[in-house]
Amino acid sequence: MNKIEPGFGINRRYLHDEVADRMRALIQSGEMAPCTRINEGELTERFGISRTPLREAIKILATEGLLELLPNRGARVASISPREIEEMMEVIAGLEATAADLACLHITEGEIAAIEADHAEMVTAWKMGDASAYYPLNRRIHEAVMTASRNTILASLYLSLSGRIHRSRYSAHQTPEQWTRAVEEHEEMLRLLRAREGAGLSALMRAHIRSKKAVIAASFADVADPAAA
């Protein structure tokens, strides 16, 4: 039933947390598509729990923005409008800009070296036009900067937001020109990071993410919410 993790302290998790995690996974994997109605009976049976923890999990996911609550009609998976995607990308750009600024204050030489290694590998993937190798490395670099910011609140906010548009973000493909430009920006970002020029890196990071925003928004101009609140 309950899995007790080894280690100090109490790692026993709440049932509603477990359920929330599973539902998050279901939503992010696309198994539960946007606008899918949440049926209590179906999910309690599926998870083998009662309705109380399920309902608590629903409330949690609703405050996270993954679900929408419909009064007296339960909940459904939140559908993200292009407008919301744009807004989220701007916020993400701001969070990454902040992370970049802070990273310049706290990052170690070792971390910079690790990023440079990933970057080199990423450039190779770019030269070979291998997007499936490029994207994970790109993501790792951005996450390394986030880690180097030494700010857990920033990181968790970033994780929450980027999780919400994960599927949108990686389903969009940029043109070769955009891709080239992104690589160039990464080069410049590494230079600024090494020089620890926080303000400059911050501004560039914002512009970098913002250019991605346009790509994503364009590719998602169709999946709108037909029944907006």
Added chain:
Amino acid sequence: MNKIEPGFGINRRYLHDEVADRMRALIQSGEMAPCTRINEGELTERFGISRTPLREAIKILATEGLLELLPNRGARVASISPREIEEMMEVIAGLEATAADLACLHITEGEIAAIEADHAEMVTAWKMGDASAYYPLNRRIHEAVMTASRNTILASLYLSLSGRIHRSRYSAHQTPEQWTRAVEEHEEMLRLLRAREGAGLSALMRAHIRSKKAVIAASFADVADPAAA
């Protein structure tokens, strides 16, 4: 079953939302101090509701970071460490920097005029050394910039975070030198806003909030969490 308690009024919202709002108010007003244990029985009686919506509200406030969940021991009001305050201030600085950048793109002349009016009034308050008049105006200006960003996700994130440190933020008083500098920064911010220099305003805004961070962190170096997890 239960009749409507006085104080709730006409209730078209969810009970758990209503409860969450009231608890937020209780926490932010300081009526429920950090580390205060949440007693289900006491609060259900106080709010005139049953335990189910109360528990849902608790889960919501926990995901918002206002409460901490203690397995099998309920919840307590989250105590914020100086470290967390610093981290939050950096994130808030980032959000405000983002808002500043976006505001340069979207703000109307009328909104700029309104901010200038508030600013003029604020300068008057500063010259008279009237902090109780200064702070609300200062806050209004920052909120006007946030509104001008035309980004609801950004604004709600900002509201949530700034709500969490509201008491800390306005209990800290800065030195006359810091105050003078803040006013000067506001002058410069207005200039950049008028010129719609997003990048510059963004950087200045970050620095502006960051200088406040130091003031707050210093004044709150004592209210630590005695029982950290």
Added chain:
DNA sequence: ACGGGCGAGATTACACGTAGAATTGTGCAG
């Protein structure tokens, strides 16, 4: 006297019952 263990009381986490709103199916009029 002091520390460890035990048990009564208190409190929580979860399961389940109930009333009422929303949805859907059906029959009838136009």
Added chain:
DNA sequence: CTGCACAATTCTACGTGTAATCTCGCCCGT
């Protein structure tokens, strides 16, 4: 055939019951 009204059904929101866990005072051994 189509549109509307109404009833049956489904499903949610909230209330309450129950077993398990924690707290804390008390007893007993050393």
